Amino acid sequence: MKTAIPSLESLDRQWHLIDAEDAVLGRIASKAAKILMGKHKPTYTPFLDTGDHVIVVNAAKVRLTGNKEEQKLYRRHSGYPGGLTETSARKVRAARPTRMVEEAVQGMLPKSKLGKQMYRKLQVYAGPTHPHQAQKPVPLAS
Numbered sequence: 001m002k003t004a005i006p007s008l009e010s011l012d013r014q015w016h017l018i019d020a021e022d023a024v025l026g027r028i029a030s031k032a033a034k035i036l037m038g039k040h041k042p043t044y045t046p047f048l049d050t051g052d053h054v055i056v057v058n059a060a061k062v063r064l065t066g067n068k069e070e071q072k073l074y075r076r077h078s079g080y081p082g083g084l085t086e087t088s089a090r091k092v093r094a095a096r097p098t099r100m101v102e103e104a105v106q107g108m109l110p111k112s113k114l115g116k117q118m119y120r121k122l123q124v125y126a127g128p129t130h131p132h133q134a135q136k137p138v139p140l141a142s
Contacts, residue, residue: 017137021058029104060097060126
């Protein structure tokens with residue numbers, strides 16, 4: 001018996017809506033990563049992008065457990081000596097609240113060209129509205 005490999009033309013990509021209000025960041029990110037990779041489908045193939053699109057709303061109201069609001073650091077480097085910049089989660093939430101969800105999901109995706117392709121199907125919005133009503137996103141139970 002031969003193994004069936006799904007073709008990219010036969011894939012039916014759906015849109016899923018996740019409301020992040022009062023939800024724990026890591027749990028939201030793992031659900032989103034699972035859907036982006038396509039692990040919730042029986043046609044999952046590790047070397048193909050079989051996943052669906054994900055919309056995350058209310059990213060500014062996502063919850064962090066413990067003392068992560070003050071202790072969690074987001075790091076970036078300019079590439080120059082001494083160019084490391086560290087920012088606390090509280091400052092990141094104030095400046096750009098979508099970054100917390102984006103980085104959490106991106107960290108759970110494969111670190112390859114395929115992972116970057118999957119990441120492009122993620123849409124994160126700080127507020128409760130989004131411009132993807134025409135795609136008829138299905139609300140995901142949290």
